Amino acid sequence: xxxxxxxxxxxxxxxxxxxxxxxxxxxxxxxxxxxxxxxxxxxxxxxxxxxxxxxxxxxxxxxxxxxxxxxxxxxxxxxxxxxxxxxxxxxxxxxxxxxxxxxxxxxxxxxxxxxxxxxxxxxxxxxxxxxxxxxxxxxxxxxxxxxx
Amino acid sequence: xxxxxxxxxxxxxxxxxxxxxxxxxxxxxxxxxxxxxxxxxxxxxxxxxxxxxxxxxxxxxxxxxxxxxxxxxxxxxxxxxxxxxxxxxxxxxxxxxxxxxxxxxxxxxxxxxxxxxxxxxxxxxxxxxxxxxxxxxxxxxxxxxxxx
Numbered sequence: 001x002x003x004x005x006x007x008x009x010x011x012x013x014x015x016x017x018x019x020x021x022x023x024x025x026x027x028x029x030x031x032x033x034x035x036x037x038x039x040x041x042x043x044x045x046x047x048x049x050x051x052x053x054x055x056x057x058x059x060x061x062x063x064x065x066x067x068x069x070x071x072x073x074x075x076x077x078x079x080x081x082x083x084x085x086x087x088x089x090x091x092x093x094x095x096x097x098x099x100x101x102x103x104x105x106x107x108x109x110x111x112x113x114x115x116x117x118x119x120x121x122x123x124x125x126x127x128x129x130x131x132x133x134x135x136x137x138x139x140x141x142x143x144x145x146x147x148x
Numbered sequence: 149x150x151x152x153x154x155x156x157x158x159x160x161x162x163x164x165x166x167x168x169x170x171x172x173x174x175x176x177x178x179x180x181x182x183x184x185x186x187x188x189x190x191x192x193x194x195x196x197x198x199x200x201x202x203x204x205x206x207x208x209x210x211x212x213x214x215x216x217x218x219x220x221x222x223x224x225x226x227x228x229x230x231x232x233x234x235x236x237x238x239x240x241x242x243x244x245x246x247x248x249x250x251x252x253x254x255x256x257x258x259x260x261x262x263x264x265x266x267x268x269x270x271x272x273x274x275x276x277x278x279x280x281x282x283x284x285x286x287x288x289x290x291x292x293x294x295x296x
Contacts, residue, residue, distance in 0.1 A: 035217055036213035036214065036216060036217035037213070037216060037217060037220055038217065038221065039229055060232060060235075061212065061213045065209045065213065066184065068184060068185060068209055069183055069184035069185060069186065072186055072187060078187075082200045083201070083205075083208075083242075084208060084239070085240070086236070086237065086239070087236075088234070088235075089236075089237070091233055091234070
């Protein structure tokens with residue numbers, strides 16, 4: 001697992017991180033989707049069975065949020081995070097109730113601020129793979145403001 | 149407001165839509181962030197006051213999800229949605245408790261599938277502006293699979 005970053009300067013392009021795993025549970029899939037993505041294939045098991053995915057799947061926004069919450073809870077950026085400004089998120093395959101997702105990351109860019117020497121931007125590519133079959137279900141390219 | 153789409157073919161590049169407004173309430177900001185983005189400036193009002201934003205702000209993931217939930221609840225894509233594969237999301241300015249956000253959209257691309265004549269992809273650019281001062285707080289370029 002990861003140890004807390006003390007500075008943006010500890011990151012280097014190509015560096016890899018392992019965030020362990022998290023699980024997408026049915027109750028939370030339903031709860032999230034009812035609030036933020038109430039489409040039949042996310043909230044209604046019977047309708048989902050007859051729908052385009054042949055069963056209930058998690059909202060992609062939920063998978064994205066659950067992955068991010070998991071990362072934040074590791075404490076990795078707790079001493080350096082100044083928020084984020086952009087994410088490019090892709091959902092290459094559906095996530096189903098009970099799926100366990102293994103999360104890794106690779107540093108794509110480290111850009112110290114020109115105007116503010118105490119901070120800078122890190123671009124991190126996160127990858128989520130379903131543990132059962134290794135299929136990639138989530139990709140996030142995140143832009144983080146971090147302290148130096 | 150919007151009327152439900154009956155087909156991808158009803159969309160044309162440049163077409164604009166108005167989704168009305170939604171409000172980011174304190175209780176929900178805290179609830180979302182405790183689960184999915186528990187950083188001090190999202191979950192702890194006292195710490196947030198002393199933090200980088202001078203007060204509590206919503207998780208960007210929450211603003212993104214709340215906007216998407218609002219769109220889904222208008223019923224716009226209820227008869228045609230086959231899910232989404234990608235979002236590019238930007239948070240140009242922080243969102244604070246009580247902020248009301250006006251949401252509009254513009255069609256960027258309409259791409260019928262070559263292999264499956266009953267569906268295709270629409271790329272939609274969503275824009276969220278704080279009603280109080282017109283500042284853009286959210287941009288989403290969403291990729292939707294839609295029925296034809």
